[in-house]
Amino acid sequence: MQKTTAVGLAALIATYFLGGMSARHEIFPWPQLSALRKMVGGEKPAAPSRYTFDDKERLIGDESKTLVNCPTQTDRTAVLLILGQSNAANDGGQRHRSDYGARVVNAFDKRCYIAASPLLGSTDTKGEYWTLLANNLIASGQYDSVILAPLAYSGSEVARWATGGDINPVLVDTVKELRDSGYRITSVLWVQGEKDLVIGTTAEAYQERFMSMVDTLRQDGVEAPVYISIASKCLEPSNGGFKEHIPDNAIVRAQLALSKSGHGIREGVNSDELLDGEDRYDDCHIGGTGAEKVSRAWMNLLRGDVYLESSR
Template identity: 40%
Template sequence: MKLTTILEFNKRIVFAVAALLILGGLGGVLLQPSFLRPLAELAVTARRTEVPIRSVRSGRVMVALTFGQSNAANSGETRYRSRGRVYNFYQGKLYAARDPLLGATGRGGSVWTRLGDRLVAQGRYDAVVFVPLGVGATGIARWAPGGDLHAKVVSAIREVKGSGLNVTHLMWHQGESDVGRTGTLTYETMFLDMLVSIRDEGVNAPIYVSVATRCHNQGADRTIRRAQQGLVDPSLGIYAGPDTDKLGRRYRYDRCHFSTEGLEKFAELWLKALAPGGDK
């Protein structure tokens, strides 16, 4: 056997033994959540443009917490990168907004990046900050106190406050998953319980409730629509958001989530709902 062949063989053995030692001796450490979490965080925020939070602590700034299910998350057909001063707040840091937004589920596009550009372009705000929390296929029970996602809302509010910002708007778009499962009164009660908890965190911002029940072959649902419309009460700071049940199959690439055209229409509906006088 040639000397070079022997050396190459020995080198492979050394590498194999080293790998076994690492996996055996350090594997338990490397696979611990405390070790993996920073690596996962680095991967999520890679190639994002971080912006100093101090840049949005003055002026006319909207800080909107957006939550609900997939159409409040990143489930749109096409991604969009905001061109104006529109930002994505995520785990105490601020990034230039581009889809998919950090903090919400899904890998597609969102309505928020498009809405932010419209709000800034119209001069309503100097800057817009979105705090996206949407999670696909979630019923309202998961967002209400006692639900597994309620802590996510509370935690985000505290992170925003800890960064020297205040939530100015709450935007709720949810309901499809409750069709045929939740009654009108139950839906309203869980929503109001959720809102009370948010108010207890010192957030007195107006909350905008979308009417959203249409998904796939499921048409508009009277029970959930009645609950969402019945919740509107300006004396409690609850206002009407967009009625996206009006956006039919033409605007949904899979009969549920919004196409590019649908996202543009959705953004226009939000723009109208947020205007003085609201969605009338």
């Protein structure tokens, strides 16, 4: 009896470890048993959501959006192409919506929606400050309408935007969609750099890859100034960053050099210097007070911007 019990226990232990190894390494019989379970029980249905994403997790649908006719562009219309990583995407700590109805729109896929966080075209579903910027631009009296065309990917390094990168073709498509909608981009706003600091991109490599992206824009007929933010600060490992920030770093040096290089490139908002610890809700991403600061800084830049077709 004891021998039978011992043999049974040994077999049970062996089966347990075999199952564990099979599941861990995806070897027989785990994949087959897993597939059989799905066939019999079916996949657990995903919880319903108002949001739709593409294969790169970019927000491409939101049931709460209000579809409107796209405003006609005049000389008092700002058309802003917004590019970069999480601090240009829907990762803000405060949501905003148009204070002016269909005078501030989110242009996406040749359609226009009354602007409201989160914006279609970028990753994630939190807040953003571009809608606040648009409200401020109209309130200033400088513009009658603002078209927001965001294309921002959380955690994206500059290489992905350069020729050969996976985002570059999406950039080309976005520019074409705006052109087909009758829009001429008036300013390109670039907010990116934190990821490249973490992965150790050199200043030379950053400049080369950024210029490759700018060349893509120019080849596709975008003559608008490209504003490059001074952005490299994203702290804490939970955000993929460092514990402390060194202001004088390779990415900042590259961004400053690019802003003085001509080619229609201008210095954008220096969020590294502008924002305090209280302005970032998680030591990286921009919260409510930070949104007020950066939107005001962008407004001051764009209000004084006289559109130039050639490099200054």
